[in-house]
Amino acid sequence: MDESKKGKSYAPFRYDVGREKIREYSNAIGVHAPVHHDLEAARAAGYRDVVAPPMFAVVYSAGSVAQGVLDPELGIDLGRMLHGSQEFVWGEPVCSGDTIATTTTVADLYERAGMQFFVFESVSENQDGQETVRGTWTNIVRAG
């Protein structure tokens, strides 16, 4: 693996958050609290619009991280890739109507026990420049 690519970052990826996508995602993970489905309930709880569950972060940031995963300069063998671990640190909640810009950086590259580790860090901000989430994505490529 080419360790000189450590620190490489990719162009920001923008995602427009919509109510129906929040509802669809919430239903898929079995989250039925009204603030994730109903505008009036969300406003009554102090949100400007229907609010996304925290793990909706994967929906708006995956398109950014994909730029790294699919980068030919890193040469990740997708057929042998496993998602090893994941961390999110949340800031400002994300609501319908927000536009989230996510920038991904190659945080670390290393080999251990014959396996290759590709660690990406994604930082997401809303239209007001507030950080909504910071993700650390560790992908492992098994030995061939």
Added chain:
Amino acid sequence: MAPQLNEGDQIAELKVTPDKYLPHRYAGASGDFNPIHIDPEFAKAVGLPGNILHGLYGMALVARAAIVGVEGDARSLKRLSVQFRGMGFPEQEITVTGTVREAGDGRVVLDMEAAQGNNRIIRNAEAELVLDPGA
């Protein structure tokens, strides 16, 4: 009001049995259409027993259990880290458990895990939450 949580307490378990087509709905919702999750024949062709659950779906269940466990809301969860280990399968019950590692100053840290029977699909998960975030 947040519940009184003390070090060593267990939060309420979350039990979910994803149906046969859950991976398809999660694929649509998340945008991750990797065929190992939705196509049993493809999965078998690459050496898996069948199509497997998305790891991030399991992580979403851990997040859900943590938030419900502290009677929180969308603002409660501040950090969640997980390790994906065993493969998860549709049509098998998932149990998410959590134990309070630290509690105090309106903040709680949980040690969490998700398993299907003896198959621990998410291990060493750590969730940090604030209680009454709207207050």
